Amino acid sequence: MNSELKRVCVPGPVIVGGGPSGLAVAACLKEKGVPSLILEREDCLGSLWKLRSYDRLTLHIPKHLCELPNMAFPPEYPVFPTRRQFISYLDAYAECFSIMPRFGQEVKWAEYDSTMELWRVRTHDSEFLCRWLIVATGENAEPVLPEIAGLSTYQGRLLHTSSYANGAEFKGEKVLVVGCGNSGMEISLDLCENGSQTSIVVRDKLHVLPKEMLGISTFGLSMSLLNWLPINLVDRFLLLCSWFILGDTQKVGITRPKIGPIEMKMTTGKTPILDVGTLAKIRSGEIKVLPAIYRFTTRGAEFVDGRVLEFDSIILATGYRSNVPSWLKEGEFFNSQDGYPNRPFPHGWKGKNGLYSVGFTKRGLLGASMDAQRVAEDIAQQWNSETKHMFFEL
Structure with missing residues (x-):
């Protein structure tokens, strides 16, 4: 081992990632009397929200379905909290449970040492030894850049949404948004409302649903209906309501898939678009739809x-x-191609040799909270006096 590296023996789990998933599992562990250590590569909690999200972003799902374990949102928050409100909630959550990550600790690699029966977690200046390793870096750790010919030859301003704040600086410009997920649609609207000549690439078939139906959030309504009806009937109901509220999206260049929106979400993880006003701008011609x-x-x-x-x-x-x-040296629990657990939800939270995952469910904050509670319960059952004192003998 490099003599300059500091070796740190951690009695409880090491959690990689200081976003909502890492905070949730740390809080659940603390509630059960198990200490943990979060390693976070940035200098703040919730870096995706604080450093790489746009100003007008709000939660797309009602707040009661986005709460982290054991702490509700403030009652005065709206149904769909804003970016700033969610950031405040994360900071308050960490303070409430006295969670103090080690910042600036990007994990270079982590590997299970079968001789020591411990995980070795290496950062730029330290090596952490632990019995349990919890991967909480999430589904959105690195921006994806498209593999399209000529991208490097473009001479105008080029940026990923992770670097986009708001549309004010693009006023009067001709702007192309490549990608039609919820972020692409919402940023297109933001650009348009700030005076840009906006176009959006819609390459694939997709479902666009109203954000609310019958005065209730579309997601919340869907979850309620699924308690009583099969998925295919819920999908038919959502599409019928969408047709009445939004009209025929094919007329504006957006074709719906044959598979329904809820079935698609559950089988592929692909989230339907929740419209916040973009479709009206497309219909009026203020936002233009372009093909691949x-x-x-x-x-x-x-x-x-x-x-x-x-x-x-x-x-x-x-x-x-x-x-x-890119950093976890393990070839069974996590898929080496997409970086997700090989076993789908709800079975993808536990691997071998004390390896766990939180926040890879394709079910947002609700799925992360469910994982966090399962992981904490499992580790707590193993937490005994022998484990607590084992590191003092190293």
Whole structure:
């Protein structure tokens, strides 16, 4: 081992990641009397929300379905808390449970040492030894850049949504948004409302649903109906309501998949778009829908229908990915390609040799909270006096 590295023996679990998932499992462990240590690569908690999210972002799911274990949102918060409100909630959560991560500790690699029967977790200046390792870096650890010909030749302003704050600085520009998930749709609306000539690439078939139906959040309504009805009937109901509220999306260049929105979410993890006003701007022509990009040019892009258009700025709303394969030296629990647990929800929270995951359920904060409670309960059952004192003998 490098003589400059400091070896740290951790009696409880090491948690990699100081976002909502890491905070949730740390709080659940503390409630059961198990100490833990969070390693966070940035200098703050909830870095995705604090450093890489746009100003107008709100939760797309009602707050009661996004609460972390053992702490509700303040009652005065709206149904869909804003970005700033959610950040305040995370800070208050960490303070409530006295969670103090080690910041600036990016994990370079982690590997199970069968001789010591411990995990070795290496950062730039330290090696942490622990009996349990909890991976909580989440589904959105690294921005995804598309593999489209000519991207490096484009000479205008190019950025990923992780670097986008608001549309004020794009006023008067021709802007292309590449990607039509919830972020792409919402950023397109933000650009349009700030005076940009906005276009959005819609390459795939997708479901667009109203954010609320019958005065209730669409997601909350769906979850309630699933308690009584099969998925196919719930999907039919959602699509019928969407048709009455939003009209035929195919008329504006958005084709729906054959599989229903809830079934698609549960089988593929792909979330339907919850409309916040973008569709009306598309219908009015203020936001233009374009097909897939064939290649980028020095001044814009050529599309698969043959059109070649120029843009002052291009914003890549192409999502994020897990970064687990880049640092976790383990080939069974996590998939080496996509960085998710190989076993699907609800069975993907526990591996071998004290390895766990939180926040890889494709079910948002609710799924992360469910994982956190399962992991904490499992580790607490193993936590005994022998384990507590084993490190003093190293």
